[in-house]
Amino acid sequence: MKGILVKEGEKRNTLELTDMPNPDIGAGDLLVRVDHAAVNRTDILNREGKSGYAANPILGVEAAGIVVDPNGHESFSDGDRVMGLVNGGGYAEYVPMPADRAMKIPSALSFADAAAIPEVFLTAYQTLYWIGKLQKHETVLIHAGASGVGTAAIQMANQLSEAQVIVTAGSARKLTFCQEIGADVVVNYKEQAFDEEVLKATANEGVDLILDFIGADYWDKNFKSIKKGGRWVLIGMLGGAELKNFNLMTLMSKYIQLTGTLLTPRSDVYKAELSNEFTQAVMPYMEEGKIRPIVDTVFPIEKANEAHEHMENNRNIGKILLNMNRQ
Amino acid sequence: MKGILVKEGEKRNTLELTDMPNPDIGAGDLLVRVDHAAVNRTDILNREGKSGYAANPILGVEAAGIVVDPNGHESFSDGDRVMGLVNGGGYAEYVPMPADRAMKIPSALSFADAAAIPEVFLTAYQTLYWIGKLQKHETVLIHAGASGVGTAAIQMANQLSEAQVIVTAGSARKLTFCQEIGADVVVNYKEQAFDEEVLKATANEGVDLILDFIGADYWDKNFKSIKKGGRWVLIGMLGGAELKNFNLMTLMSKYIQLTGTLLTPRSDVYKAELSNEFTQAVMPYMEEGKIRPIVDTVFPIEKANEAHEHMENNRNIGKILLNMNRQ
Incomplete structure (x- = not known):
């Protein structure tokens, strides 16, 4: 062969x-x-x-x-x-x-x-449900919304969980597509501060769950975007893996659950x-x-x-x- | 009054x-x-x-x-x-x-x-069970074993979960006490590298759960002590909160769930x-x-x-x- x-x-x-x-x-x-x-x-x-x-x-x-x-x-x-x-x-x-x-x-x-x-839907399913424990009507922030895992996650969060789905992507074409498949709020990360848009969309509460493909580059904004007691799943490091001067008290003060995973x-x-x-x-x-x-x-x-x-x-x-x- | x-x-x-x-x-x-x-x-x-x-x-x-x-x-x-x-x-x-x-x-x-x-038992219960999801016969590493929360956690992990309980403390007197109330393995952190002792006690697998009161000072050793897919709960920062470098890939490569909490x-x-x-x-x-x-x-x-x-x-x-x- x-x-x-x-x-x-x-x-x-x-x-x-x-x-x-x-x-x-x-x-x-x-x-x-x-x-x-x-x-x-x-x-x-x-x-x-x-x-x-x-x-x-x-x-x-x-x-x-x-x-x-x-x-x-x-x-x-x-x-x-x-x-x-x-x-x-x-x-x-x-x-x-x-x-x-x-x-x-x-x-x-x-x-x-x-x-x-298989790969993207199973990864998105694992991340949303096995690790992220997404519940009905919760709020989820999905980065790289137009990616393979992103498009799978948007659809499942919308259809299976009737979640409020907030998505980031880097072009109007991608954002429009994300809306078509079920995103409720879309943010162009090149033009908008996504943490501010997340807080606007959630009455300043933040989201229950973050699917994070980005890592270091989005760290501070993700931290601002997550609700007290929220779950944050690391599934990619497209924006770097290295955090300088990380204060563990941030995780304690917001009771954050941070989980890394690979499939x-x-x-x-x-x-x-x-x-x-x-x-x-x-x-x-x-x-x-x-x-x-x-x-x-x-x-x-x-x-x-x-x-x-x-x-x-x-x-x-x-x-x-x-x-x-x-x- | x-x-x-x-x-x-x-x-x-x-x-x-x-x-x-x-x-x-x-x-x-x-x-x-x-x-x-x-x-x-x-x-x-x-x-x-x-x-x-x-x-x-x-x-x-x-x-x-x-x-x-x-x-x-x-x-x-x-x-x-x-x-x-x-x-x-x-x-x-x-x-x-x-x-x-x-x-x-x-x-x-x-x-x-x-x-x-109330405070120490509820904290230990919350940490072991609500957040740490300790299961029967799992292995748990409890730092500051002679502290209030430590002594509560040792007893509950031993009695409720028949867990293998590994404890660190800083004096022979404290370690002996921890054994009396149910610790299976005790490590004097002033004299021994606790990660090495944990790996010895777990056939090189590491523990399912870490109760971490220490934070920064124990970071690398805790990382070496945890099993793939393990849960790590941050409940105190006695050893500092600031990590100079935190590589997120470490959490991904071992599928670690890191959760901060306060009561x-x-x-x-x-x-x-x-x-x-x-x-x-x-x-x-x-x-x-x-x-x-x-x-x-x-x-x-x-x-x-x-x-x-x-x-x-x-x-x-x-x-x-x-x-x-x-x-």
Whole structure:
């Protein structure tokens, strides 16, 4: 089969479509013929060699395709359409997918739609519900609202929790899109102080929950934006990780719960439980079209380097996919 | 009546026993004739003028005594023995105590025992269970093990949760005491690196929960001592509040939940709910003598200044009380 490996470069590592044997599958895996895979920031980190947790040399942590070997797992048959998180190897024609976290694709969704679901929706679900404990009618601040996780989180907070959803993004186009999918208040962080807008929108109380992809750059404004007793979940460090002179009393005085999380390095059991709960809680909304995967651009697998550059340029609304050119 | 007011001094503010009118009681209060009150660090901060939340000029956030006016609250009668958190005013002959958080004193306990309960046991209960979510048979690291909150937390973690309790303190005398009341592993922080001892005691996994009274001084060692996915509760800053560098990625890479909390500034409703749940969960253990309030020293109310100095010198094991000299 063909799959993407990283080729070291002087200035920049690149992605190279390479001939290789089909993958071995373990006892817990289905063998899936990939139709579409999706690009994630973790893939960029892996390409750059900054992250160590992908034991698999083939990039890609999620895919959608057809089961070609159920490998004895009775819940699946040859030809089933599935999507799910994989342990690397998504950017390839075939990938082993652990059966306990493979999700069947509703008939209303294409493979491209499906490939846009697992990583961002599971991350958003984990962050909003398992860690953030979002309750009905609470208020949530979602940064990077037009990102893959952002668009997933906006829709779930709106549909599942009827939350007041406050979103930041960096262009009018992105903000308009966020409103279309359920954001109640949108803030252009390049033109407005988001903490002031949050306080205006919450009668000076602040929000119950912050989904923070930014880290250091937004620290003080996030602190001003959170309610006493609020929950603050760190899921990305796009604005730096290093805080200088951090006063712990700030966390005590507002009773803040600050939790860091990552999805990719979590255990197999964790991913299976998350996939199962997500399927039950959210898939009915997808079948009805009330929540939908957001696809920005689809690149053919040969143009994987362009797909990475597109994400690095930060212009996407929703997911960037790789098409394996199946008929 | 007599009550303690703060008198400003050049070098040090002092406590002065002063004649004053009996307190007014609000609709929600019982009037309690105080038998014993207890000293807390928050009182020291208030004496020093460093903390602003006590609207009441009389110091003291907890007391035990006799109801002399139930003020229409039908769950209480004249002469009932009660203990509880008060909104300031504990260092006095009479204090208004909100009826919804007054707890009846089991007959096995003296007023001195009872005065040693509310603040430290409620703080420890809140921290271990409401915030720390301690589960049966988990591992917990409790710093300042011989302090009031420490001794309460050790006993509850041991009796209610059969947890593995690891404790730090600064003298052999304190450590021996901690073992007597239920600590499984004790570490003298002056002689041993506690993170190394924690890792030894947990097969290199680290603890599920840290009760952190120390803050900045222990930061790196606490980080090394916590398990992936562990909970870390900040309840004191005895070792400073200021971190020079805080890398948020540390929280993400270990999925840590870091929560700050304080009890005294919480709402009346919060304190009432906490008192009620604590009464149900822990009082049966106190009636059987399996968990007990720990009293270090009792000072007569006239020696309140010495009581504060005793706490500032950090030599106490358990609570420091003020005796109102009732017969």
